[in-house]
Amino acid sequence: MLDAPDRCQVVELLAVLAYQIEHSPLRPAARAALGTLRPTLLGLVTGAHPGVRTMAAWLLGILGRGDDAPAVTARTVAALRSGLAEDFDPSARSSRLRALAALVPLDLCDDLGLEELRHPVALVRLAAAERVYRRRAASAAPYPWPAGFGRVVGQALASATERPWPRSPWSVERRDETRRWARRLVGQPDELAAMTAALTPPPPAPVSTGAVLAAHVWLATRRDAPGHLWVTVIDGLWVGAAASDAAARVLRDAGSAAAPHADRLLEWLRSERAPSATGICGTVAALMGVGDRRALPWVPDRWFTPWPVSVTVPAAWAPDLLPGAVARLRAAHLADSELPSLLRALAAWGPEAANAVALARWPS
Numbered sequence: 001m002l003d004a005p006d007r008c009q010v011v012e013l014l015a016v017l018a019y020q021i022e023h024s025p026l027r028p029a030a031r032a033a034l035g036t037l038r039p040t041l042l043g044l045v046t047g048a049h050p051g052v053r054t055m056a057a058w059l060l061g062i063l064g065r066g067d068d069a070p071a072v073t074a075r076t077v078a079a080l081r082s083g084l085a086e087d088f089d090p091s092a093r094s095s096r097l098r099a100l101a102a103l104v105p106l107d108l109c110d111d112l113g114l115e116e117l118r119h120p121v122a123l124v125r126l127a128a129a130e131r132v133y134r135r136r137a138a139s140a141a142p143y144p145w146p147a148g149f150g151r152v153v154g155q156a157l158a159s160a161t162e163r164p165w166p167r168s169p170w171s172v173e174r175r176d177e178t179r180r181w182a183r184r185l186v187g188q189p190d191e192l193a194a195m196t197a198a199l200t201p202p203p204p205a206p207v208s209t210g211a212v213l214a215a216h217v218w219l220a221t222r223r224d225a226p227g228h229l230w231v232t233v234i235d236g237l238w239v240g241a242a243a244s245d246a247a248a249r250v251l252r253d254a255g256s257a258a259a260p261h262a263d264r265l266l267e268w269l270r271s272e273r274a275p276s277a278t279g280i281c282g283t284v285a286a287l288m289g290v291g292d293r294r295a296l297p298w299v300p301d302r303w304f305t306p307w308p309v310s311v312t313v314p315a316a317w318a319p320d321l322l323p324g325a326v327a328r329l330r331a332a333h334l335a336d337s338e339l340p341s342l343l344r345a346l347a348a349w350g351p352e353a354a355n356a357v358a359l360a361r362w363p364s
């Protein structure tokens with residue numbers, strides 16, 4: 001007879017196997033074989049050990065994505081709901097809620113999840129939000145957002161930066177989760193605004209990475225995004241690599257929107273606090289996009305990196321940069337990543353660069 005920790009490991013291994021076969025040619029047969037364990041899992045999901053309950057719910061959630069008969073789905077839902085309100089382990093409780101979310105649209109019988117949005121543990125609130133979101137998406141009739149839904153999601157994501165999340169098998173990674181929720185709410189600007197505000201700490205605390213990630217999604221997908229989000233993005237350059245990379249991805253396509261913030265972008269470049277090449281490239285690209293020649297000193301070291309296709313070095317800068325371009329073309333060793341960006345810049349300059357390739361001794 002296996003003890004609880006061993007049972008937990010066995011169920012976890014089975015769940016990992018089920019997860020891996022989701023896109024396998026053997027999926028139907030493998031799922032059928034794992035499905036024979038369902039009666040055992042239905043008992044384990046209400047068992048005494050929280051780790052076993054967590055893993056059993058995860059496996060039931062994966063198996064529940066198949067074409068089960070209604071009676072089988074009903075038994076699974078009943079087991080996942082049984083004792084849910086009295087399950088005080090955050091990992092097990094959130095695992096049950098996410099499994100029930102995975103069963104949507106097979107399970108639309110009530111508004112389960114609304115009350116869990118007030119749970120004190122962030123991981124549980126996010127699992128409840130997942131259930132509510134899927135319930136709303138699958139509803140044929142109008143299903144309004146719960147009051148303050150965006151704020152609840154944002155506060156749950158923000159609290160994750162203050163304390164570790166309980167262990168969960170559902171691959172809940174903070175940055176990915178923030179981006180996922182921002183994309184989901186981008187069609188609901190009021191909810192996305194509430195989520196972003198909840199992710200933004202009050203001054204004088206620095207802007208959070210989560211707020212920058214949410215602003216990134218908003219600015220990248222909506223033309224009517226509030227102007228103050230540019231301040232959030234630029235503040236993110238000072239936070240760390242994850243935030244500055246997210247800021248860079250917005251800035252490189254900012255166009256004229258970057259012009260009012262050019263002084264701050266230069267301040268960051270001059271501060272020598274740039275944590276990553278991506279952040280520097282995005283910032284220099286934003287300044288190039290508005291033709292700010294103050295960015296010129298940073299271009300020779302960065303324009304040979306793989307610039308996005310949307311970024312073009314201004315033709316008016318060609319006289320300053322052509323000597324460096326010719327020198328690179330003459331180099332005995334030209335990195336594969338340098339050549340496409342270099343040639344794209346030369347092509348964009350047109351007549352200004354007409355003699356650059358002829359002047360260079362092309363490496364054989």
